[in-house]
Amino acid sequence: MLKWLSRLFLLCLLLVFSGATAVFALYQQVKAELPDVSALREVQLDVPLRILSQDGELISQFGEQKRDPVTLAQLPPLLIDAFLATEDARFYEHPGIDPIGIARAAIVWITTGEKRQGASTITQQVARNFFLSREKTVTRKVKEIFLALHIESLLTKEEILELYLNKIPLGNRAHGVSAAAQVYYGKTVDQLTLAEMAMIAGLPQAPSLLNPIRSPERAAERRALVLGRMLELGKIGRQDYQQAMAAPVAASYHGTKITLSAPYLAEMAHQFALTMYGEAAYGLGLNIYTTVHAKEQEAANRALTDRLLAYDLRHGYRGAEAQLWQGRPWDDSRIRQHLDEQPGYWPLEPAVVTAVQAHSATIVIKEKGERQLSWDGMKWARRYITDSRQGHPPRRAGDILEAGEQIWVRSTADGWLLAQVPEINGALVSLRPSDGAVTALVGGFNFSLNKFNRVEQAKRQMGSNIKPFIYSAALDQGFGLSSLIDDAPIDSWDPGKGVPWRPRNSPNVYDGPIRLREALARSKNVVSIRLLRETGIDNALTRLRQFGFDTSDIPPTESLALGSPSATPLEMAAGYAAFANGGLKVDPYVVERIEDARGNVIYRHNPVSQRIISEENAFLITDALTSAIWGGSTRGKHWNGTGRRAGLALERKDIAGKTGTTNQSRDAWFSGFTPDRVATAWVGFDDFSRPLGRTAYNPNLSSAQVSGGEFGASAALPIWIDYMKAALADFPVRQRAVPANLYSAQIDTYTGEITTDTGVDTRDEYFELGKELRRVTIIHQPGAGFGERSVTEELF
Known part of the structure; x- marks a missing residue:
């Protein structure tokens, strides 16, 4: 028995030794292939790239893994x-x-x-x-x-x-x-x-x-x-x-919880991170803090969206998105299933018409169930014919809708409103003029519908938004805000085209000799051309380059005084920022800092600026642009500037700005600023050949409606106003300091000359010390009288 126990013990030892030998052999075989696990002490988990606002709201997240x-x-x-x-x-x-x-x-x-x-x-x-x-x-x-x-x-x-x-x-x-x-x-x-x-x-x-x-x-x-x-x-x-x-199994998919909608801005920040860190950015757990604050971005979102939908509403109803049935209706489950498959484009929600009454309709809205669409929510819907023609106002709900149609609706304070996805588009961008930080940015109606970022990618004709830069160049050539230029029709021969060139004012009215201040505030086209002639095209192009505009493809012709060159809304806002900040060129930026996964700041933007115009030049142009908001008087008669709606809406004396509209109203602009914010709003079709059109008065709606032609003041300015109401709420009115080299004197508004007289024909004007002002000889062209209607170019 003892002998067998000894043998068993030896066998166990042999098995243990054999096992240990096998394990050691296996270890030696794979040893060279084993990674260094000490790296776990410094492991970097693949954490998505996050884009945030200045106040920590999540704008977007990029990365394969959540x-x-x-x-x-x-x-x-x-x-x-x-x-x-x-x-x-x-x-x-x-x-x-x-x-x-x-x-x-x-x-x-x-x-x-x-x-x-x-x-x-x-x-x-x-x-x-x-x-x-x-x-x-x-x-x-x-x-x-x-x-x-x-x-x-x-x-x-x-x-x-x-x-x-x-x-x-x-x-x-x-x-x-x-x-x-x-x-x-x-x-x-x-x-x-x-x-x-x-x-x-x-x-x-x-x-x-x-x-x-x-x-x-x-x-x-x-x-x-x-x-x-x-x-x-x-x-x-x-x-x-x-x-x-x-407990029920109540799980459902929840995407990343975005708390601030700014997808166009997020993509700009995303591309910045890729430029900095390459594809590794997706797993480093970087937090990209942008320059926007939630309050201003949300205001920009609402402003652009609401005004694009308002434009679409006044131009007429293009009909239902789809006809789902005719005759036998779908049952509730089929309607709801269909709606669940439809996208939504904030603030528009898909709905299906199930019944139409005399002055209302029964609809089913995605995720909200059955609702009533009242007459007030649909009576706007005249039939769309063209961008400049609308059908007769509807009299009953059956003129607009029928059962089985898939439509779009939006929620308003007064109930549900019939709507449609707009074909028009636009952009809004705002900067802090002191350093170029983007404070709000919306590149189009809806990012999921169209990802083209019109703020930085849409180069559109500038229209009269270009005029402050032309006037800025003129001030350096000896002109002042009291200098007189002849506001009279121009009839020039164009040797290149072999036809007459007859640019016109809008409206097509001419006032004769006019001060530069008033000409800029009222956007007089022929004055801009005459001013360009006196300043020189080369000087004007140089000034545009100084403001950051690409002049390589701008023909050196007089049409540039009317805004024929193209620029993006971002370039335009950056250009106007130099007037707002006293003459410094700033480069717009959207990323303020980047933090790693541990919260360490690994990048911080360092704004730089350079002087491109004098403080005096910037102040004078800005002061003239306040007249575009508040108007003025000449010879005792009050006149309005093109941006007067901004003054009425905001009631601030520190705002300045300029409208812009191009030939046939293909582009509508407004760029304006205070010492704290500069913003540009643009409206147009992505199809450049399509004009904004015009609308007839709709008797179904209140008298407070936009009708007539679509211009910068009617299409773009309201966007700017809506945004600025929110953006400027926390900024007190700031009076601009007058540069030391400027002095104020009383002038005669008819002659522009300094006078000691007092009365309705005078006002205070600014002058530069030691500068003799240029006057332009008034030349009245035979055959072209004041008020005569001319043709062709009409950028304004």
Whole structure:
């Protein structure tokens, strides 16, 4: 007996030695292929790139994986217990691999022939997730075991568990428990219920098959298993278990929770990050802080959207989006299913007409159910004929709608309003004139509908928005705001085209000799041309380049005085910023700083500026542009500037600005500023050949409506006003300081000469010390009288 025991003991020693030798041999075989796990101490989780406002609102997120790393201390203890109970109940007891767990899994496999239990510990899963593939081979498993043992020798259990809970893939591109809480429940981890924690803890085994969105029944079964293990281990009580088991599987997909809509700006910041860091930017966990604040951006969104929809409304109704049925109507479930598949373009929502009454209609709105569309919400809908023609005002709801139509509606303070996706488009951009920081930016009606960013990509004819730059060049050539220029028709021969060139004012009225201040404020076209002739085209082009405009493709012709050159709204706003800040050129920027995943600032924008015009020049142009807002008087008769609506709406004496409209009203502009904000609004069709048209008076609506031609003052200026009402609310009115080299004197508004007389024909004007003003000889061309109607160019 003793002899057999000795032999058995020797056999066991031999087996142990053979096993140890085999393990050592395996280790030597894979040793060279094992990664350096010490990198886990400095691991950088792939965290998405986030774009934020100055006040921390989330604008956008870029990256393949959704991850929001959290510390172990930030996780609810029950959530940790749920994972440990399911994935590795002996986590705090084993050295990285669990022999007991391996033996148990092996016994189940041998006795049943099925692999019902996994034998990988949480440490092994960390090794696999960070360093290995998921291929099922012996070599990979051996590497996993050795890596797990090595990880346990370097990191604490808490560090390993934190890495695991932030790295583990949990389906629907969610990596880590915090991302899963957002994706499946739209919650932060501290807001999860026990049932939701158990659901998430059940996902690691097969996240694509067990997630509650794709497979609610399988997910419920897996949740039950997790809850059962927690009850078995004493982590929860019987009552909590029963309540969690009874909870419905209420998960649904929740995308990244965007708290501020600024998609055009987000894409600009996104491209900036790619330029700085390349494709690595998507996983570095960078936080890109833009220059905008939520309040101003939201105001810009509303201003552009509301005014584009208003333009569309007054030009007529183009009809339903689609006709879903004629005759036998769809049932409720089919209507709702159809609506669920339709996109929405804020603030427009898809709806279906189910019945039409005499002066109302019954509609079903996506996600809101049945509603009534009143007569007040549809009586605007004259038939659209062309951009300049509308049909007769409707008299009953049947003139507009019929059952079975898919339409668009929007919610207003007065109820639901029939609407349509506008064909017109526009842009609005605002800067801080002191350094060029973008404070609000909207590049079009809807980013998901069209991603073309008109703020920085749409080069459109400038119209009369160009005139302040022409006048600025003239001031440096000896002119002053009191200088007289002849406002009389021009009839010039164009040798290049072999035809007469007859630019005209808009309206087509001519006042004879006129001061520069009044000519700029009233946007007199022929005065701009005569001023360009006296200044010189080369000087004007030089001035445009100084303001940042590309002049390489601008023909050196007199038409540039009317705004034939093209520029983007961003270039225009940057140009006007130099008037607002006293003569400094600033470069617009959208990224203020970049922080890494740990909150360290790794980039901060350093604004630079350069003087391009004198303080005196900037002040004089700005002061003239205040007259475009508030008007003035000549010979005792008051006249209005082209931007007078801004003065009436904002009631501030520190605003200045200029309208702009191009030939046939293809582009409408308004650029204006205060010392604190400069903004440009542009409206037009993406099809450059399509004019903005005109509208007839609609007797179905109130008298407070826009009718007639579409110009800068009617199409673009209201956008600027709506935005500035919100943007300037926190800024007090600021009076501009008069440069030391300027003095004020009283002039005769008829002659522009300094006078000691007082009365209705005088006003104060600014002059530069020691500067003799130029006068232009008044030449009245035969055959072209004041008020005579001429043709061709009409940019204004």
